[in-house]
Amino acid sequence: MAVVADSELVARIYLSRSPQPLDVTTLRALADRANVRNRSDGVTGFLTHRNGVFTQYIEGSPQAIDALWSRLLADDRHSIERHANLVVSERRFGEWGMHLLDPLWFPSGAPLDVLEEVLGVSPNAILDSTALNAVTSVVDRVSNAQ
Numbered sequence: 001m002a003v004v005a006d007s008e009l010v011a012r013i014y015l016s017r018s019p020q021p022l023d024v025t026t027l028r029a030l031a032d033r034a035n036v037r038n039r040s041d042g043v044t045g046f047l048t049h050r051n052g053v054f055t056q057y058i059e060g061s062p063q064a065i066d067a068l069w070s071r072l073l074a075d076d077r078h079s080i081e082r083h084a085n086l087v088v089s090e091r092r093f094g095e096w097g098m099h100l101l102d103p104l105w106f107p108s109g110a111p112l113d114v115l116e117e118v119l120g121v122s123p124n125a126i127l128d129s130t131a132l133n134a135v136t137s138v139v140d141r142v143s144n145a146q
Contacts, residue, residue, distance in 0.1 A: 009091065011045075011059040012069065014083035018052045022077075031100035039097035043068055046093060048101040054078055059091055 022030075027049055038044065043060040058065060073080065093099065 008061050009059060009088045010062050010065050011057065011086040011088045011092075012065055012083055013055070013057045013086070014072075014080050016054045016056075016072075016078040016080040018049070018054065018078045020077070021052065022049060027100060031098050034098035036097065038068070041068065043098075044091055044093040044096050046096055046099045046101050057093070059088055059093060 031047055034047070038058075038060075041060065041064045043058055043064050045056060045058040047054060047056045049055075058068060060068075072078075
């Protein structure tokens with residue numbers, strides 16, 4: 001994995017919708033491919049999917065995140081609805097190139113509801129500056145569960 005100084009880290013969390021249902025085998029294959037590529041690019045994070053909605057958190061150098069973001073925007077398997085950019089002081093998911101989280105770990109299951117439950121705010125507010133601190137709280141909770 002590429003080494004990135006803590007002062008050079010950024011993170012992005014986003015919600016997107018899949019136009020087609022995805023089965024567990026497809027999701028695992030997608031996460032496995034992302035894990036390999038992300039590790040070589042110095043990107044870490046997690047992905048969860050339920051009922052056609054993805055929630056993904058990625059962290060790495062600004063250049064690596066921007067390159068991945070360009071690929072994500074061009075990927076026709078989903079359409080990005082909301083995202084938030086964060087500056088982070090340290091990696092929270094250093095062991096996860098791309099870890100697929102089981103949405104059943106969360107009581108409501110649906111990623112939009114997971115965000116609302118954990119953030120304590122509506123997912124529609126994810127771009128608001130006050131929600132950015134709450135996003136960090138989500139990341140803290142998930143990273144502590146690794």
